[in-house]
Each structure stands twice: as C-alpha cells, then as structure tokens.
Amino acid sequence: MNSESSLTKENLLEVINHLPLAVAVIDQETIVRIANRSVQRFVNRKGGQLIGRSGGEAFGCSHAFDVPAGCGYGPDCQKCTLRDLVTDSFNRNEANHNVELSFEFMIAGTLDLRISTVPILLEGRRVVILSLEDLTDAKRQEKTLIYHEKLKAAVETGGAVCHEMNQPLQILSFAIDNMVEELGGEGREVEELLEVGEQIVRLGELTKKFMNISGYHTKKYLNKIQILDIDKASKTHEEIP
Amino acid sequence: MLKKFFEKKEYVVHVAENSDNALKLFAEHNIQVMFLDLNLGEETGLDLCRQIRKDRPLAVIHAITGYASLFELADCRDAGFDDYFLKPVDTATLLKATNDAFEKIERWKQRK
Numbered sequence: 001m002n003s004e005s006s007l008t009k010e011n012l013l014e015v016i017n018h019l020p021l022a023v024a025v026i027d028q029e030t031i032v033r034i035a036n037r038s039v040q041r042f043v044n045r046k047g048g049q050l051i052g053r054s055g056g057e058a059f060g061c062s063h064a065f066d067v068p069a070g071c072g073y074g075p076d077c078q079k080c081t082l083r084d085l086v087t088d089s090f091n092r093n094e095a096n097h098n099v100e101l102s103f104e105f106m107i108a109g110t111l112d113l114r115i116s117t118v119p120i121l122l123e124g125r126r127v128v129i130l131s132l133e134d135l136t137d138a139k140r141q142e143k144t145l146i147y148h149e150k151l152k153a154a155v156e157t158g159g160a161v162c163h164e165m166n167q168p169l170q171i172l173s174f175a176i177d178n179m180v181e182e183l184g185g186e187g188r189e190v191e192e193l194l195e196v197g198e199q200i201v202r203l204g205e206l207t208k209k210f211m212n213i214s215g216y217h218t219k220k221y222l223n224k225i226q227i228l229d230i231d232k233a234s235k236t237h238e239e240i241p
Numbered sequence: 242m243l244k245k246f247f248e249k250k251e252y253v254v255h256v257a258e259n260s261d262n263a264l265k266l267f268a269e270h271n272i273q274v275m276f277l278d279l280n281l282g283e284e285t286g287l288d289l290c291r292q293i294r295k296d297r298p299l300a301v302i303h304a305i306t307g308y309a310s311l312f313e314l315a316d317c318r319d320a321g322f323d324d325y326f327l328k329p330v331d332t333a334t335l336l337k338a339t340n341d342a343f344e345k346i347e348r349w350k351q352r353k
Contacts, residue, residue, distance in 0.1 A: 164307070166328035167328065170305075170307070178245065178246055201329075204328070211308055
C-alpha cells in the first residue's frame with residue numbers, strides 16, 4: 001500500500017492547517033474538497049462556504065457568476081490561468097510550481113498571486129493540492145523600488161550631463177559675447193553670432209531641465225526604444241507610483 | 242576669456258586655477274569682488290568661500306556652477322556666498338553683478 005492511498009482528508013487537513021500558506025484541495029470537477037484555515041482567512045470565508053463549491057465561487061472570483069452555469073462556463077473562464085494550471089496538473093499528472101498570475105477577486109480586486117498545483121491521490125481519487133500566496137504588496141514595493149532606482153539613475157545621469165555640458169557652453173557664451181563686442185555690436189556677422197548665442201541659451205535651458213529631474217517618465221523614440229521624456233521628468237510635484 | 246572681458250571694462254582682474262593659488266592671490270592683493278567655481282577638484286568652492294569669508298567679511302563672493310540642486314544652493318548661502326550663477330551665464334549678467342557689488346561695497350564703506 002503506498003502512502004498516497006493511505007492519505008485521508010482528515011490527515012491532509014491536519015497537515016495543511018499547520019501551514020501559513022493558503023492551501024485547498026480541488027477535485028476533477030474543480031470543486032473544493034478541503035480548505036485549510038489560511039485559505040479561509042485569505043478569502044474571508046468559513047470552511048462551510050468553500051467546501052463543495054466550484055473553485056471560482058469558493059475563492060470569490062469576479063467572473064464566477066458571469067453566466068448562470070457558474071464557474072468554468074463564462075467567456076472569461078476560458079482564459080483563466082488558475083483553472084488552466086489545475087486542469088494541467090490533472091491532465092499531465094505533474095505539478096506546476098510558483099506560477100505568478102493576476103487574479104480578479106470580487107471584493108479584493110485584482111491581486112498578484114503565486115500559485116502551485118500538485119496532483120495526488122486522496123482516498124483513491126485524483127485531486128490537486130492548490131496553494132495560493134498573495135504577492136500584491138511585495139510586487140507593489142518592488143515596483144516602487146524599481147521606480148526609485150530608475151529615478152536615482154536619471155537624476156545622477158542628468159546631473160552629469162548638466163555639469164559636463166555647461167562647461168563648454170559657458171566658454172562658447174563668453175566667446176560669442178567677446179566677438180560681438182569686438183565687432184562693435186552691429187553688422188551681419190554680429191547677427192549671426194547672436195543667433196549662435198540664442199542656441200547656446202537654448203542649450204542652457206535644456207541642461208537646466210536635466211538639473212531639475214524630479215520624476216521618471218519615458219517616451220517612445222522612433223517607435224522602437226524608450227528615452228527619457230525630459231520635459232515631463234523635469235516638472236515638479238511628482239507623484240510616486 | 243572672462244579676464245579679457247573685465248579688463249576691457251577697466252577692472253583689475255586676477256585669475257587662479259585652484260584654491261591654493263586663489264588664497265595666495267588674496268594674501269597679496271586686496272580683492273573685493275570674486276567669482277568662484279564650485280567645482281575646484283579636491284576642495285570645493287564652498288570650502289574656499291568659507292576660508293575667504295573669515296578674512297574678508299565685506300567681500301562680495303559669487304558662485305558659478307555647472308550643476309546645483311536646491312541643497313547645494315542652500316549650502317552656498319551657509320558658506321557665505323552672496324549670490325550664485327548657473328552656467329552658461331552671459332557676460333552682461335556678470336558685469337551687472339560686478340558693478341552692483343562694487344557699488345554696494347562703496348556704500349558700506351561710507352556707511353550709508
């Protein structure tokens with residue numbers, strides 16, 4: 001007799017109730033057969049509201065009642081990654097580990113989850129152990145951290161550009177001023193020099209934008225790559241995502 | 242280039258490439274108005290300004306910098322700078338600042 005065939009619902013529930021992870025057992029009809037305490041807390045429902053219900057209904061999927069037939073029959077159910085993972089484990093008799101996906105809950109909204117599905121034999125029947133981990137906060141923090149790092153890099157690079165470019169611009173500015181004065185401030189050459197001077201001023205305004213980067217914004221360039229949108233990035237009152 | 246410009250305006254101009262040379266010039270000449278680059282290598286224009294300010298409380302000291310955040314500008318005030326200019330700055334602006342500085346010093350001397 002192998003260990004799986006001697007495994008009972010009670011044994012399994014005893015074990016998974018000790019886990020901090022939300023764990024449920026789903027049968028081949030995608031009905032919830034066992035739900036540990038963590039999954040009850042996760043979906044804010046007691047065991048009685050979970051056991052015997054289809055997965056989508058039990059977990060509070062926002063599409064569970066799109067059609068009268070319920071979970072698995074609506075148009076969005078065909079695209080449901082969670083359903084696919086459970087079905088895949090049944091079909092291939094193989095586990096799926098640590099798959100990250102977004103799931104739309106009726107009440108909590110869209111959450112980022114890490115899912116694992118493991119097929120086992122329970123009391124002689126094929127079932128899948130489903131574990132769920134909420135990554136939403138971690139993802140949000142990661143996103144914020146990445147944004148801050150990008151902004152820091154943009155500010156540091158902008159500072160370097162500003163500093164390095166302003167040196168030769170200063171020399172050009174003085175040279176233009178000197179030449180204009182030596183030419184007596186009038187004439188065609190002076191006009192052309194003043195036009196050059198205007199471009200130097202324009203470049204100076206541009207380097208000031210590099211100095212004032214306060215947010216990280218990009219724009220598409222030639223429909224291929226992203227470049228820093230220096231106008232947006234240099235505006236103040238930046239909201240951090 | 243700037244030296245040439247101010248000499249044409251009949252100012253006596255001294256130029257130093259670093260802090261040490263600048264301090265030597267101060268020891269030898271009565272320099273009342275100055276423009277200091279903030280980026281002087283190992284020592285910054287802020288350090289130099291603090292040293293100058295100790296001996297020349299009435300001098301008018303301007304900072305010129307290629308890059309400065311608001312924090313650096315606050316540091317400039319703390320160090321004793323009277324004003325700052327962001328590169329590229331045109332000669333007309335620097336000339337006005339110089340003329341105004343000498344006018345101010347003259348007024349202080351006469352205690353008006």
